[in-house]
Amino acid sequence: MKIKKRNISTYLILVIFGLYMIFPFISTGLYATSTNWSNTLLPNDFTFQWFIELFQDSNFISAVTRSITLTLITLAVVLVVMVPTVFIVYMYFPKVDNFMKGLVLMPYAIPAVILATGLLRMYSGSAIPKYAVLVGGLFVGSLPFMYQGVRNSLEGIHSRNLMQAAEMLGASKLQAFLKVIVPNIKLGLLITTLLIFSGFFGEFVLTNLLIGGRYETIRIYMMRRMNENGHLASAVMVAYFLLLIVISLVITRITSSKKGVSNSLFKRKKRKQEQVIPPLSLKQLEPAATSEVKSNNEKRRKL
Amino acid sequence: MSFISVENLSLSFGNHEVLKDISFQIEEGELITLLGPSGCGKSTLLRVIAGLEVFQEGNLFLEEDDISNTLPRDRNVGMVFQNYALFPNMTIFENIAFGLTLKKLPKDEIHREVMRVVRLVNLEDKIDHYPHQLSGGQQQRTSLARSLVTKPKVLLLDEPLSALDAKIRKQLQVDIRELQKTLGITMIFVTHDQEEAMILSDRVFVMSEGKIVQSATPADLYAQPKNQFVASFIGNYNILSTDDLNKIDPAFSDQSLVSKYAIRSESIQLAAPSGETGIYFNGKIENYTVLGSTIRCLYDVNDVKLSVDLINNVQNLESIKSQTQLFIDRNDIIAIDQ
Numbered sequence: 033m034k035i036k037k038r039n040i041s042t043y044l045i046l047v048i049f050g051l052y053m054i055f056p057f058i059s060t061g062l063y064a065t066s067t068n069w070s071n072t073l074l075p076n077d078f079t080f081q082w083f084i085e086l087f088q089d090s091n092f093i094s095a096v097t098r099s100i101t102l103t104l105i106t107l108a109v110v111l112v113v114m115v116p117t118v119f120i121v122y123m124y125f126p127k128v129d130n131f132m133k134g135l136v137l138m139p140y141a142i143p144a145v146i147l148a149t150g151l152l153r154m155y156s157g158s159a160i161p162k163y164a165v166l167v168g169g170l171f172v173g174s175l176p177f178m179y180q181g182v183r184n185s186l187e188g189i190h191s192r193n194l195m196q197a198a199e200m201l202g203a204s205k206l207q208a209f210l211k212v213i214v215p216n217i218k219l220g221l222l223i224t225t226l227l228i229f230s231g232f233f234g235e236f237v238l239t240n241l242l243i244g245g246r247y248e249t250i251r252i253y254m255m256r257r258m259n260e261n262g263h264l265a266s267a268v269m270v271a272y273f274l275l276l277i278v279i280s281l282v283i284t285r286i287t288s289s290k291k292g293v294s295n296s297l298f299k300r301k302k303r304k305q306e307q308v309i310p311p312l313s314l315k316q317l318e319p320a321a322t323s324e325v326k327s328n329n330e331k332r333r334k335l
Numbered sequence: 336m337s338f339i340s341v342e343n344l345s346l347s348f349g350n351h352e353v354l355k356d357i358s359f360q361i362e363e364g365e366l367i368t369l370l371g372p373s374g375c376g377k378s379t380l381l382r383v384i385a386g387l388e389v390f391q392e393g394n395l396f397l398e399e400d401d402i403s404n405t406l407p408r409d410r411n412v413g414m415v416f417q418n419y420a421l422f423p424n425m426t427i428f429e430n431i432a433f434g435l436t437l438k439k440l441p442k443d444e445i446h447r448e449v450m451r452v453v454r455l456v457n458l459e460d461k462i463d464h465y466p467h468q469l470s471g472g473q474q475q476r477t478s479l480a481r482s483l484v485t486k487p488k489v490l491l492l493d494e495p496l497s498a499l500d501a502k503i504r505k506q507l508q509v510d511i512r513e514l515q516k517t518l519g520i521t522m523i524f525v526t527h528d529q530e531e532a533m534i535l536s537d538r539v540f541v542m543s544e545g546k547i548v549q550s551a552t553p554a555d556l557y558a559q560p561k562n563q564f565v566a567s568f569i570g571n572y573n574i575l576s577t578d579d580l581n582k583i584d585p586a587f588s589d590q591s592l593v594s595k596y597a598i599r600s601e602s603i604q605l606a607a608p609s610g611e612t613g614i615y616f617n618g619k620i621e622n623y624t625v626l627g628s629t630i631r632c633l634y635d636v637n638d639v640k641l642s643v644d645l646i647n648n649v650q651n652l653e654s655i656k657s658q659t660q661l662f663i664d665r666n667d668i669i670a671i672d673q
């Protein structure tokens with residue numbers, strides 16, 4: 033009895049929480065699919081008009097393109113610079129690593145507005161294009177995720193040990209990094225990357241202050257259209273939300289089915305290997321092999 | 336010159352001196368174990384030979400070549416790690432083939448060589464598996480095969496069996512020794528388990544606080560531990576002073592100036608009725624524990640505590656309760672350094 037009671041109240045709390053979370057989304061969705069919703073409980077009509085308008089607006093399309101371009105460029109810079117850096121620091125400068133762990137949290141302490149103002153003051157007169165300054169600013173903003181993400185991946189696979197094992201087998205540091213470390217942290221990297229992707233994609237303050245006037249990204253576009261037409265802005269919001277949900281789903285999918293990933297990898301590789309070297313023909317090549325398997329004589333064969 | 340030669344080697348981490356003026360020689364085909372308590376520098380010494388640790392003083396030769404400044408990958412030394420360190424993204428086959436692929440050998444040659452060692456370690460049916468699909472013992476055999484396939488001059492093993500359960504450990508000890516003998520490969524094996532060291536080695540190097548305190552064959556080590564540390568580390572010895580021995584046998588005297596003696600627990604017997612030459616004395620049993628094939632007894636002899644191991648048989652079990660006379664052969668009293 034007691035258990036049941038607790039169950040009911042647990043569910044009740046969950047349902048209330050769920051409604052609280054989902055209500056704004058539903059009403060935004062309703063607003064985005066109506067033309068008139070003022071004095072009634074529910075909207076008077078239903079239409080995809082705003083979505084159609086949105087997707088026909090070349091400004092929207094180019095805003096999305098710009099956001100994606102900006103995000104991808106920044107991501108590329110972050111990955112190319114940070115992965116080897118974190119790797120080297122983690123592996124060979126453990127003292128610096130301790131310092132870095134604290135340092136990379138700094139972006140949390142500095143509000144984006146202040147960061148943007150500082151960057152503007154610093155670079156407004158310089159020859160460095162604002163776009164590059166923005167990429168740099170976003171880069172700094174991604175540090176907490178990126179540093180910890182890569183670092184945890186490295187720690188999780190005992191990378192110091194793997195590196196040494198690879199080196200003892202004749203690999204150079206670069207070979208060991210590319211052939212052993214990178215393939216094993218790929219999954220962690222992918223997740224970190226997706227997290228940062230959604231962060232960059234929705235970034236507003238820095239982008240707006242630094243290059244917003246000339247370079248309208250999706251969030252700036254949203255801001256502008258909001259003042260013109262609430263329904264349309266809601267439609268943008270819904271589209272944007274759906275994209276983020278897709279990204280989150282991908283992340284959860286990857287994290288929760290770790291085994292699945294390695295299993296499918298396993299199957300793929302196995303098939304590949306069977307094609308290259310069918311196991312049966314092997315044994316035919318070396319006729320003594322099967323009978324030798326368990327005999328001790330076989331062990332006596334010198335390497 | 337010996338196959339491996341270490342001369343006056345010292346290493347410090349910061350101002351913590353971990354290896355202190357170590358010298359030794361190893362012949363080709365020997366299996367040496369480094370035995371010692373945790374933190375005495377066994378792994379560090381092994382990693383120095385591997386090239387993974389830089390030492391400050393001394394010389395290190397492999398087959399007459401000074402390898403002090405050679406990169407790990409150019410030393411032609413193999414290493415097996417305690418936690419296996421298999422590459423999780425590769426199959427067992429790919430793991431073992433790793434060293435050969437780096438050498439860019441032809442595919443069929445790689446395949447032949449890999450299959451040869453795979454058979455040596457009995458992993459034929461696992462080559463398509465991934466490391467996480469294997470048991471600990473199988474993973475360690477993979478790791479062994481992965482090193483052996485590159486035909487290293489020396490194979491270094493850092494407590495390779497300590498993560499495995501007792502039964503598999505015993506089996507692998509035998510397997511490793513057999514492999515080592517048939518392949519004639521030189522091995523240095525780190526362990527803190529004295530029994531493992533005894534089973535495996537041609538010679539045991541006992542280490543303490545960054546020094547090698549004794550290097551000897553297992554039999555010699557057991558028969559003649561050099562000092563109190565070795566005696567207490569490798570077996571169940573009673574360590575007694577001259578005073579203690581005088582309490583047991585007032586007639587005991589020794590011309591040499593040693594101050595400590597080691598007596599193996601199993602060399603003390605319940606007094607035999609026949610008159611053998613040795614020391615006879617009376618003891619009072621304080622307690623005893625049955626350890627399977629032996630009974631470990633604690634006797635009090637005029638306030639000196641003596642640990643005595645007796646064969647576990649009906650006669651002894653009966654005698655413990657009644658008999659009080661004990662016997663030590665003079666030859667079993669070993670003079671040791673402090």
Ligand SMILES: Nc1ncnc2c1ncn2[C@@H]1O[C@H](COP(=O)(O)OP(=O)(O)OP(=O)(O)O)[C@@H](O)[C@H]1O
Pocket residue numbers: 348351353371372373374375376377378379380527
């Ligand atoms: N990279 C390092 N930096 C500083 N000190 C170290 C380092 N590696 C080892 N030490 C120190 O050197 C000493 C010897 O360590 P080592 O790992 O060789 O011991 P060990 O005999 O292998 O012990 P165990 O049986 O526990 O593995 C220890 O006191 C350890 O703290």
Ligand SMILES: [Mg+2]
Pocket residue numbers: 377378379493
């Ligand atoms: Mg160690």
